[in-house]
Amino acid sequence: MRIIDLPADRHDEVVELWRVSNLLAPWNDPYADIRMAMDNPTSTVLVGLDGNDIIASAMVGYEGHRGWVFYVAVDPGRRGRGLGEEIMDAAFDWLENLGAVKMQLLIRQGNEGVQAFYERIGFRVEPVIMMSKRIRPPANEL
Ligand SMILES: CC(C)(COP(=O)(O)OP(=O)(O)OC[C@H]1O[C@@H](n2cnc3c(N)ncnc32)[C@H](O)[C@@H]1OP(=O)(O)O)[C@@H](O)C(=O)NCCC(=O)NCCS
DSSP states (O other), X not given: OEEEEXXXXXXXXXXXXXXXTTOOOTTOOHHHHHHHHHHSTTEEEEEEEETTEEEEEEEEEEOSSOEEEEEEEEOGGGTTSSHHHHHHHHHHHHHHHHTOSOEEEOOOTTXXXXXXXXXXXXXXXXXXXXXXXXXXXXXXXX
């Protein structure tokens, strides 16, 4: 798998990967999420290619201390072959190069099964409560 930054003309394809991977949520506009990630020098969307097909993704962002990963997905027909680990390794390297001290991610309620994948590749559960406050309304309330 060859890993590159998402090309500007291929947003639809990665959104389709996220759709079939159940990663789309009504409160997020995936196209706006991509634009924000691609327009900022401390974030990007990494995609894995098989030939010219987009088969994996990971959005990465560095907030000045920690690194975050979102939209981790592998094409459903190609799972279980190490590609998830490979795209996460690329995300790790990307964040390490920017100087991030830790790589973090969130797992949605209902998708707890994926915790075993992350534990297998070296992540651990943190003893924290995640809290948030809206600055802009969610996409489905605009
Ligand atoms: C999660 C996901 C990216 C994993 O991709 P993948 O290519 O299947 O993962 P890999 O083949 O690289 O797996 C790496 C290791 O994790 C293990 N693993 C993968 N998925 C697992 C699961 N659901 N439960 C337990 N172990 C799992 C693999 O067996 C492998 O272990 P091994 O090294 O001992 O063989 C993929 O299942 C996916 O796209 N899921 C839907 C989207 C999603 O939920 N993303 C996460 C959002 S937080």
